[in-house]
């Protein structure tokens with residue numbers, strides 16, 4: 001067996017990162033002081049000092065069914081030991097089965113087909129290419145405060161300046177996000193649908209390739225699309241020749257509690273669905289699930305992701321789907337998420353800096369403001385509470401364009417005992433402010 005010495009100390013790890021990571025991989029760190037995790041089990045993490053934390057971030061929403069879930073690990077290890085990788089040029093039953101199983105959890109009565117990628121951003125790129133190829137139109141609509149990934153194409157549909165770098169492709173028009181707490185047009189879906197009409201009429205050729213929507217914006221700060229918005233957007237987009245592209249990278253696989261997919265809450269059937277993160281429970285995997293006829297024109301050219309349809313990650317993905325079903329994790333997300341939301345609402349009554357609490361299932365957020373009337377975002381208080389949460393044994397995320405939102409997206413196995421600990425920990429984190 002190969003043994004490679006690993007120095008687990010926080011100081012040495014920080015020093016190596018500083019010296020050998022490019023600047024591009026150094027910025028995105030959560031806490032003032034570095035943190036090393038040595039172990040994860042289900043909804044818990046342990047740091048280098050052996051201290052336990054409740055993971056409310058799930059490694060950026062990747063850990064859907066629990067850290068190191070034994071069934072997922074066993075499935076991936078068994079496949080890796082036989083044939084770790086098999087390029088899509090050759091046929092392999094594991095990804096073929098997984099494609100069938102994914103199609104089976106999509107809305108019935110449609111011809112769903114699957115293209116596996118390695119990440120969400122690759123899947124977004126592919127969805128954009130498919131929509132442009134199928135419709136023959138270039139212009140896409142996206143939402144402000146959307147996050148769709150780091151590749152050039154995915155950045156071009158991402159609506160947060162901090163994630164946009166020079167050199168992105170164009171032909172993207174942004175519309176205001178229907179944020180029910182602080183949206184520019186106030187509450188309701190209609191004013192934001194009118195904005196789609198105006199934008200198509202003024203900022204595109206009039207014919208579009210499609211529109212990308214996260215049913216609940218994740219990194220944007222847990223902004224749920226209000227009832228009627230996705231279906232209303234779909235009508236308008238289709239009338240302008242475009243396709244509805246739903247990004248389920250954060251919302252998918254039962255996390256929102258009531259449904260397997262976030263779009264189902266609005267009773268709409270998308271043309272293209274993008275998934276990643278929770279699909280692999282930490283194994284790098286993404287997928288575009290699309291109506292068959294939309295993918296058909298792609299037959300004329302090659303589209304190859306080297307690790308797309310990798311049997312090891314697909315074995316993990318198959319196990320994830322089975323565990324979600326066996327352990328009733330969608331239902332758990334609904335029940336435990338509702339209990340946590342109630343505790344957050346209770347916190348709001350006692351801490352004036354909490355402007356809003358919101359979310360669906362196990363996708364929840366607290367928005368911090370300087371003043372509840374003006375709703376001015378308060379990133380400074382958010383950062384303090386965030387640091388205090390670390391002390392209280394909670395890992396969560398600072399999100400949103402102003403970094404003023406505490407986002408909670410734990411593994412879907414979080415339980416009601418954890419909810420008590422989270423509520424008490426948050427309470428201590430707020431109390432420590434004064």
Ligand SMILES: Cc1ncc(COP(=O)(O)O)c(C=O)c1O
Nearest residue numbers: 119120121147148149249250276
């Ligand atoms: C909603 C959404 N779409 C797409 C992506 C991009 O996925 P990946 O980081 O796997 O490329 C992310 C990543 O955070 C995301 O949250």
